[in-house]
Amino acid sequence: MNLSKIDLNLFPVFDAIVQTGSLTAAARELHLSQPAVSHALARLREHLDDPLFVRQGRRMIPTPYARQLMPVVRRALTSLQAGIKSPQSLGFVPETSDRVFTIGMRDILESLTLPGLMAHIRQHAPGVSVQCVQIERADLADALRQGRVDAIIDIALPVAPEVQHTRLVLDRLVVVAHRDHPLIGAGPVHLDTYLAASHVLVSARKQGLGIEDHELSRQGLRRQIGLRCRHYFAACRVVSMTDMLLTMPEQYARVANRQFDNRLHPFPLISAQLDAHLYWHSSAEDDPTNQWLRQRILQTVQGELAQLEHTA
Known part of the structure; x- marks a missing residue:
């Protein structure tokens, strides 16, 4: 049986007749006229080549084939109704989700x-x-x-x-330096010391300035870039083994330097957040x-x- 040839709207009619046992009650349940329900049942009988229901007194009794069909149709309609609920009503169950x-x-x-x-x-x-x-x-x-x-x-x-x-x-910018940096130690990084040092610039681009360079350029200043690399982890390790300086966002600097013997110092200029x-x-x-x-x-x-x- 090719489902594409059957109007699937006929199956809610079939289910309503099963549940109510009456064409009149099914029509009332579906907010349809009784002739519309009778017409739908006639079409479904033609498609499935079975009378589906026989009248006994005032009730419509399912045929043996219809009784086999009843649980299949009910499961399908229940699944469809659950599936087309709004996302808000469906909710999200993280414990069982495989999203x-x-x-x-x-x-x-x-x-x-x-x-x-x-x-x-x-x-x-x-x-x-x-x-x-x-x-x-x-x-x-x-x-x-x-x-x-x-x-x-x-x-x-x-x-x-x-x-x-x-x-x-x-966040804000900080300067990362080795704990025993000969010109800084535990004190602040003075601007002249910062400008005289060799710096690591982290960037995925082959050329161009970092955020810190834009801050310096506003003051007409420029620093010396001794290394340009792509990752802050590598840069932090370089700083831990040299006298080079690295400027980076503070929160990430705290995470990235946990395993290195580096200090974090305030950026010597008032920088943008x-x-x-x-x-x-x-x-x-x-x-x-x-x-x-x-x-x-x-x-x-x-x-x-x-x-x-x-x-x-």
Whole structure:
């Protein structure tokens, strides 16, 4: 039997007749006229080549074939009704979910976000998995709109009205130096010392300035770049073995330098605050699944920041 040749709207009529035992009562249940129900039953009888019901007194009694069909139709209709409920009514059950979340995130924020997030997931939602990807900033709105990512974590950016966001981290620049740096030690990094030093610049680009260089250029100043590399972990290790300096966001610096004998010092200029935001599409605003992910990210980062402040 090819289902494409059958009007599936006929099966709720069949189920209503089974439940009520009457064409009149079925019509009332379905908010249809009795002739409409009679016509639907006639079409279904033709498709299935069976009378389906026979009249005994005032009741419609299912045929043997109809009795076999009854539980199949009931299960199908129940599953369909459950499946087409709104996302809000369906909810999200993390304990049994096998959802794969995709988060757009740059590596500088992974160490701040992922450890606590995955610890929570492993304990409370063991079937859930996460994959991190890097999204070009110009592609942020399209990636969210098309569902290629569930959320994005990045710096504060101008975004389209369809993109919702909230501030995740408020940060500032610090200077990382070896604990026994000959010109700094435990004291502050003076501007002349900073400018005279050799610096590590972390950037995924082959050329261009860092945020700290833009701050310096506003004052007509320029520093010496001795190493340009792609990852802060490598840069922190270089600093721990040399007299070079590294400028980076404070919260990530606290995480990345835990295993190195480095100190964090205030940036010698008053610099702009660095914001990291959590972005999601407006269509996911009330989606329980996306809400759960956003809440977990926010709680994870807030907990990590509180711990870093306590141990600073």
